[in-house]
Amino acid sequence: MRPIRIAALGGSLRSGSVSAAALRVCAARARAAGAEVTVVCGTELVLPPYDPEVRFRSAREARLLAALRRADGVLLASPTYHGGMSGLLKNALDHTEGLAEEGYLDGRSVGCLAVAWNEVAGASALASLRASAQSLRGWAVPMGVVVPAGTEFTPDDICTDPRTTRRLDILTDQLLDFARTHRAGHDPAPHRTPTPTTASRA
Numbered sequence: 580m581r582p583i584r585i586a587a588l589g590g591s592l593r594s595g596s597v598s599a600a601a602l603r604v605c606a607a608r609a610r611a612a613g614a615e616v617t618v619v620c621g622t623e624l625v626l627p628p629y630d631p632e633v634r635f636r637s638a639r640e641a642r643l644l645a646a647l648r649r650a651d652g653v654l655l656a657s658p659t660y661h662g663g664m665s666g667l668l669k670n671a672l673d674h675t676e677g678l679a680e681e682g683y684l685d686g687r688s689v690g691c692l693a694v695a696w697n698e699v700a701g702a703s704a705l706a707s708l709r710a711s712a713q714s715l716r717g718w719a720v721p722m723g724v725v726v727p728a729g730t731e732f733t734p735d736d737i738c739t740d741p742r743t744t745r746r747l748d749i750l751t752d753q754l755l756d757f758a759r760t761h762r763a764g765h766d767p768a769p770h771r772t773p774t775p776t777t778a779s780r781a
Protein backbone atom coordinates (compact mmCIF):
# COMPACT_ATOMS: atom_id res chain seq x y z
CA MET A 580 0.00 0.00 0.00
CA ARG A 581 1.34 3.45 -0.84
CA PRO A 582 2.35 5.82 1.96
CA ILE A 583 -0.03 8.44 3.28
CA ARG A 584 0.66 11.78 1.62
CA ILE A 585 0.61 15.02 3.56
CA ALA A 586 0.76 18.57 2.19
CA ALA A 587 2.14 20.87 4.88
CA LEU A 588 1.41 24.54 4.20
CA GLY A 589 2.30 27.62 6.19
CA GLY A 590 4.98 29.54 7.97
CA SER A 591 5.70 33.21 7.52
CA LEU A 592 8.20 35.20 5.46
CA ARG A 593 10.22 35.91 8.61
CA SER A 594 13.53 34.16 9.13
CA GLY A 595 13.17 32.19 12.34
CA SER A 596 9.44 31.78 11.76
CA VAL A 597 7.91 29.89 14.69
CA SER A 598 4.98 28.67 12.58
CA ALA A 599 7.42 27.28 10.02
CA ALA A 600 9.35 25.53 12.79
CA ALA A 601 6.16 24.04 14.25
CA LEU A 602 5.16 22.91 10.76
CA ARG A 603 8.53 21.18 10.36
CA VAL A 604 8.12 19.44 13.74
CA CYS A 605 4.81 17.98 12.54
CA ALA A 606 6.29 17.12 9.14
CA ALA A 607 9.16 15.25 10.79
CA ARG A 608 6.80 13.24 12.97
CA ALA A 609 4.64 12.38 9.97
CA ARG A 610 7.69 11.26 7.98
CA ALA A 611 8.87 9.18 10.93
CA ALA A 612 5.48 7.45 10.82
CA GLY A 613 6.04 6.61 7.14
CA ALA A 614 4.15 9.46 5.48
CA GLU A 615 5.32 11.27 2.37
CA VAL A 616 5.29 14.97 3.22
CA THR A 617 5.45 17.92 0.83
CA VAL A 618 6.23 21.13 2.69
CA VAL A 619 5.13 24.37 1.01
CA CYS A 620 6.40 27.03 3.33
CA GLY A 621 7.16 30.75 3.57
CA THR A 622 8.19 32.24 0.22
CA GLU A 623 6.89 29.16 -1.59
CA LEU A 624 3.42 30.42 -0.69
CA VAL A 625 3.92 33.84 -2.21
CA LEU A 626 1.34 34.07 -4.96
CA PRO A 627 -0.34 37.07 -6.58
CA PRO A 628 -3.57 38.12 -4.89
CA TYR A 629 -6.13 35.61 -6.07
CA ASP A 630 -8.08 37.00 -9.04
CA PRO A 631 -11.05 34.89 -10.16
CA GLU A 632 -10.69 36.29 -13.69
CA VAL A 633 -7.08 35.26 -14.18
CA ARG A 634 -6.66 31.82 -15.66
CA PHE A 635 -2.84 31.83 -15.84
CA ARG A 636 -1.30 29.42 -13.37
CA SER A 637 2.30 30.02 -12.29
CA ALA A 638 4.70 27.16 -11.57
CA ARG A 639 4.41 27.97 -7.87
CA GLU A 640 0.63 27.79 -7.91
CA ALA A 641 0.74 24.60 -9.93
CA ARG A 642 3.07 23.05 -7.35
CA LEU A 643 0.77 24.08 -4.51
CA LEU A 644 -2.31 22.66 -6.20
CA ALA A 645 -0.47 19.47 -7.16
CA ALA A 646 0.61 18.94 -3.56
CA LEU A 647 -2.96 19.40 -2.34
CA ARG A 648 -4.42 17.24 -5.08
CA ARG A 649 -2.12 14.34 -4.18
CA ALA A 650 -2.55 14.72 -0.45
CA ASP A 651 -4.57 12.52 1.88
CA GLY A 652 -4.11 15.07 4.65
CA VAL A 653 -3.25 18.75 4.90
CA LEU A 654 -1.44 20.58 7.64
CA LEU A 655 -1.99 24.35 7.97
CA ALA A 656 0.32 26.46 10.13
CA SER A 657 -0.07 30.20 10.43
CA PRO A 658 1.12 33.08 12.52
CA THR A 659 -1.69 35.01 14.16
CA TYR A 660 -1.99 38.33 12.37
CA HIS A 661 -4.56 40.64 13.96
CA GLY A 662 -6.64 37.78 15.25
CA GLY A 663 -6.72 35.70 12.08
CA MET A 664 -4.52 33.61 9.84
CA SER A 665 -1.87 35.39 7.76
CA GLY A 666 -2.80 36.95 4.43
CA LEU A 667 -0.04 34.83 2.91
CA LEU A 668 -1.76 31.58 3.82
CA LYS A 669 -5.30 32.85 3.20
CA ASN A 670 -4.35 33.99 -0.29
CA ALA A 671 -2.77 30.60 -0.98
CA LEU A 672 -5.99 28.93 0.18
CA ASP A 673 -7.99 31.24 -2.10
CA HIS A 674 -5.95 29.84 -4.99
CA THR A 675 -7.45 26.43 -4.23
CA GLU A 676 -10.36 27.66 -6.35
CA GLY A 677 -8.25 25.86 -8.93
CA LEU A 678 -9.43 22.64 -7.26
CA ALA A 679 -13.13 23.62 -7.23
CA GLU A 680 -14.18 21.13 -9.86
CA GLU A 681 -12.39 18.36 -7.96
CA GLY A 682 -14.17 19.24 -4.72
CA TYR A 683 -11.40 21.31 -3.08
CA LEU A 684 -10.10 19.29 -0.10
CA ASP A 685 -12.99 16.85 -0.05
CA GLY A 686 -12.10 13.69 1.83
CA ARG A 687 -8.88 15.05 3.28
CA SER A 688 -8.08 15.46 6.92
CA VAL A 689 -6.81 18.89 7.92
CA GLY A 690 -4.72 19.69 10.97
CA CYS A 691 -4.38 23.33 12.03
CA LEU A 692 -1.99 25.25 14.23
CA ALA A 693 -1.60 28.97 14.91
CA VAL A 694 1.25 30.82 16.59
CA ALA A 695 0.42 33.78 18.82
CA TRP A 696 1.62 35.87 21.71
CA ASN A 697 -1.93 36.25 22.96
CA GLU A 698 -3.86 33.02 23.42
CA VAL A 699 -7.24 34.64 22.73
CA ALA A 700 -6.01 35.99 19.39
CA GLY A 701 -4.40 32.60 18.72
CA ALA A 702 -7.73 30.87 19.30
CA SER A 703 -9.35 33.22 16.76
CA ALA A 704 -6.63 32.50 14.22
CA LEU A 705 -7.03 28.76 14.82
CA ALA A 706 -10.79 29.14 14.31
CA SER A 707 -10.17 30.97 11.02
CA LEU A 708 -7.95 28.12 9.83
CA ARG A 709 -10.51 25.50 10.79
CA ALA A 710 -13.32 27.48 9.16
CA SER A 711 -11.40 27.69 5.89
CA ALA A 712 -10.54 23.99 6.08
CA GLN A 713 -14.20 23.12 6.50
CA SER A 714 -15.30 25.56 3.78
CA LEU A 715 -12.90 23.70 1.51
CA ARG A 716 -14.69 20.50 2.54
CA GLY A 717 -11.75 19.21 4.52
CA TRP A 718 -12.23 17.38 7.80
CA ALA A 719 -10.61 19.43 10.54
CA VAL A 720 -9.26 16.98 13.10
CA PRO A 721 -10.37 17.56 16.70
CA MET A 722 -6.94 18.63 17.95
CA GLY A 723 -5.87 22.19 17.21
CA VAL A 724 -2.78 23.85 18.63
CA VAL A 725 -2.01 27.44 19.57
CA VAL A 726 1.76 27.57 19.81
CA PRO A 727 3.05 30.36 22.09
CA ALA A 728 5.10 32.76 19.95
CA GLY A 729 7.99 32.57 22.39
CA THR A 730 8.40 28.84 21.90
CA GLU A 731 11.98 27.84 21.12
CA PHE A 732 13.20 25.23 18.67
CA THR A 733 16.66 23.76 18.26
CA PRO A 734 18.42 24.19 14.88
CA ASP A 735 17.34 20.65 14.00
CA ASP A 736 13.70 21.47 14.71
CA ILE A 737 13.20 19.97 18.13
CA CYS A 738 10.63 21.93 20.13
CA THR A 739 12.08 22.64 23.57
CA ASP A 740 8.68 22.95 25.27
CA PRO A 741 7.34 19.47 26.15
CA ARG A 742 3.73 20.64 26.44
CA THR A 743 3.73 22.16 22.93
CA THR A 744 5.59 19.13 21.57
CA ARG A 745 2.95 16.82 23.01
CA ARG A 746 0.17 18.88 21.40
CA LEU A 747 1.90 18.97 18.02
CA ASP A 748 2.37 15.19 18.24
CA ILE A 749 -1.32 14.62 18.95
CA LEU A 750 -2.28 16.94 16.08
CA THR A 751 -0.01 15.06 13.66
CA ASP A 752 -1.16 11.66 14.86
CA GLN A 753 -4.81 12.58 14.45
CA LEU A 754 -4.11 13.93 10.97
CA LEU A 755 -2.41 10.67 9.98
CA ASP A 756 -5.01 8.45 11.65
CA PHE A 757 -7.86 10.15 9.83
CA ALA A 758 -5.98 10.11 6.53
CA ARG A 759 -5.32 6.38 6.90
CA THR A 760 -8.94 5.53 7.60
CA HIS A 761 -10.35 7.89 5.00
CA ARG A 762 -7.89 8.00 2.13
CA ALA A 763 -8.64 10.93 -0.13
CA GLY A 764 -10.04 10.48 -3.55
CA HIS A 765 -7.23 10.28 -6.02
CA ASP A 766 -9.23 7.26 -7.13
CA PRO A 767 -12.58 9.01 -6.70
CA ALA A 768 -15.26 6.93 -5.08
CA PRO A 769 -18.69 7.21 -6.76
CA HIS A 770 -19.95 9.60 -4.08
CA ARG A 771 -17.01 11.88 -4.82
CA THR A 772 -17.74 12.39 -8.50
CA PRO A 773 -16.55 15.92 -9.39
CA THR A 774 -19.24 18.48 -8.69
CA PRO A 775 -20.21 20.87 -11.50
CA THR A 776 -18.57 24.27 -11.07
CA THR A 777 -21.89 26.02 -10.58
CA ALA A 778 -22.56 23.96 -7.46
CA SER A 779 -18.98 23.82 -6.23
CA ARG A 780 -19.33 26.51 -3.61
CA ALA A 781 -22.32 24.96 -1.89
Ligand SMILES: Cc1cc2nc3c(=O)[nH]c(=O)nc-3n(C[C@H](O)[C@H](O)[C@H](O)COP(=O)(O)O)c2cc1C
Nearest residue numbers: 591596597598658659660661662695696697700728
Ligand atom coordinates in the same frame (compact mmCIF):
# COMPACT_ATOMS: atom_id res chain seq x y z
C1 LIG B 1 1.17 41.98 11.30
C2 LIG B 1 1.23 41.21 12.60
C3 LIG B 1 0.08 41.05 13.33
C4 LIG B 1 0.11 40.32 14.51
N1 LIG B 1 -1.04 40.16 15.22
C5 LIG B 1 -1.01 39.44 16.36
C6 LIG B 1 -2.21 39.27 17.13
O1 LIG B 1 -3.27 39.75 16.79
N2 LIG B 1 -2.11 38.54 18.26
C7 LIG B 1 -0.95 37.95 18.68
O2 LIG B 1 -0.95 37.28 19.69
N3 LIG B 1 0.18 38.08 17.96
C8 LIG B 1 0.18 38.82 16.84
N4 LIG B 1 1.32 38.97 16.10
C9 LIG B 1 2.54 38.29 16.56
C10 LIG B 1 2.79 37.03 15.74
O3 LIG B 1 1.67 36.16 15.74
C11 LIG B 1 3.97 36.26 16.30
O4 LIG B 1 5.10 37.11 16.26
C12 LIG B 1 4.26 34.99 15.57
O5 LIG B 1 5.37 34.37 16.16
C13 LIG B 1 4.58 35.22 14.12
O6 LIG B 1 4.73 33.98 13.48
P1 LIG B 1 6.09 33.56 12.82
O7 LIG B 1 7.06 33.39 13.95
O8 LIG B 1 5.81 32.28 12.10
O9 LIG B 1 6.52 34.66 11.91
C14 LIG B 1 1.32 39.72 14.95
C15 LIG B 1 2.48 39.92 14.19
C16 LIG B 1 2.44 40.64 13.03
C17 LIG B 1 3.71 40.82 12.22
